[in-house]
Amino acid sequence: MPILSRKSVPKDPDATKERILDAALDVFSAKGYHDTRVDEIVEKSSTSKGSVYFHFPSKQSIFLALVDHFADMLEGRVIEAIEHQNAGIDRVRAALTACLDTFGRYRRLAKILLVQAAGLGAIFEEKRQEVLNRFSALVQIYLQEAVALGEIPPLDAEVVSQAWAGAINNLVIRWVYTGSPEPDRILSTLLPLLLRGVGFEEKQS
């Protein structure tokens, strides 16, 4: 599965899409979703109206592509972090850490996507659930690995992974909106909370 939008298609269209998305992020950040006009994205990206509309039929589709882009990056970073760990609970821990770390590094981007996106209504709600489902599907795999390895007792991995995704999502949204609690504080409480919850005993207290 390709990560970070490096797909096996001719180079040019991809590079153009990237330029459009970079420009769109700048314009959305500066003006907000509502007040952004596609023409401004065209101008900022130094491409043409034709190529913007070729890739993206509407302002909304540009915005949703940015959300997908962020979700791809998040998933990519989680998977990368996990590959350096042995199977089992170490991967669960690495996945959570990478996820919060990514939000921490890209707070401005996360804020734009989450806060602006709320204005999109039902379409964004679907997109949010899609992203949460992607994340919890990943977590579910690693939880099942940890169970298979005997590191944690058997559990309803679907319910647990959805609970984890919801817990992280709510804390991240609150942090993005209000600036508190910060990722370090979230991580230091959330990680032991979630791991203890599934019956895993940390070495350090």
Next chain:
Amino acid sequence: MPILSRKSVPKDPDATKERILDAALDVFSAKGYHDTRVDEIVEKSSTSKGSVYFHFPSKQSIFLALVDHFADMLEGRVIEAIEHQNAGIDRVRAALTACLDTFGRYRRLAKILLVQAAGLGAIFEEKRQEVLNRFSALVQIYLQEAVALGEIPPLDAEVVSQAWAGAINNLVIRWVYTGSPEPDRILSTLLPLLLRGVGFEEKQS
């Protein structure tokens, strides 16, 4: 703090408001938020256009009042369940059980409010956060009680209560949208997960 909308104001306006909200729930359920006209709510409630607009300046305000009504009921049931318990972890358990039980009993209502509400965009996102904050503020109090009683180790009660609210919210939303996992299944996994997470050991495994 008044619960379930029994407030100390003259009887009539309150009864009228109730009738309007009951009617609105029926009409929203049948037609969806978008296709509902205020006139249909007026007709269904057997009140007058004047009294509907006196209480609610717009369709949106009727809908948001229904959301508040549901949040009041949820909070009322949680508080009622808790009052029958000793301070501490029993209250935490009662709060979670009452919360999931309420969603279980009022699935249709919850579905209408959550699914329709997504279409309201940023206004609903704010309302959702307000409701989640009310719930997590309650949980925070009971967690701090349990810590004070020595039933669980000290913790960052703000982060934990937000994590719990997010976990429950995500599972409820998924259940409301997809029909799975069901409240019984959520409860049997989530309750031990959350309690173990804060270091509380259940008597039964």
